[in-house]
Amino acid sequence: xxxxxxxxxxxxxxxxxxxxxxxxxxxxxxxxxxxxxxxxxxxxxxxxxxxxxxxxxxxxxxxxxxxxxxxxxxxxxxxxxxxxxxxxxxxxxxxxxxxxxxxxxxxxxxxxxxxxxxxxxxxxxxxxxxxxxxxxx
Numbered sequence: 085x086x087x088x089x090x091x092x093x094x095x096x097x098x099x100x101x102x103x104x105x106x107x108x109x110x111x112x113x114x115x116x117x118x119x120x121x122x123x124x125x126x127x128x129x130x131x132x133x134x135x136x137x138x139x140x141x142x143x144x145x146x147x148x149x150x151x152x153x154x155x156x157x158x159x160x161x162x163x164x165x166x167x168x169x170x171x172x173x174x175x176x177x178x179x180x181x182x183x184x185x186x187x188x189x190x191x192x193x194x195x196x197x198x199x200x201x202x203x204x205x206x207x208x209x210x211x212x213x214x215x216x217x218x219x220x221x
Contacts, residue, residue: 116210129202136194140187147183151176 120126154162155173162173 120206120210125202125206129199129206132198132202136191136198140191144183144187148180151180 154176162171162176164172166172166175
């Protein structure tokens, strides 16, 4: 005969587990962020961002590629003197930097005026806070 303890043959009724499996599965309530993401306000925020950022990105990439192509294939034109030893290539190269900073400045203004207020309103609604009043620190 063995003196080791034997596990019980039947652990007993499993009503709790069976009740859980028999209960209809209800979809959990959608988190607020998914509701906001599919809402009109968020869609407008996304549209406002894309209508500004995408065209400017395409325009700047085309402008940059034009500069590269001119540098590679239009050496005579790019070497044309504009003022003293300053040639067209130098002027267009500096214009690349100027347009980069102008686009960043322009985007900053656009975001402050159009995107940030909409995003702040959405954020406050999600967090259950009150809208920030202009001038609050």
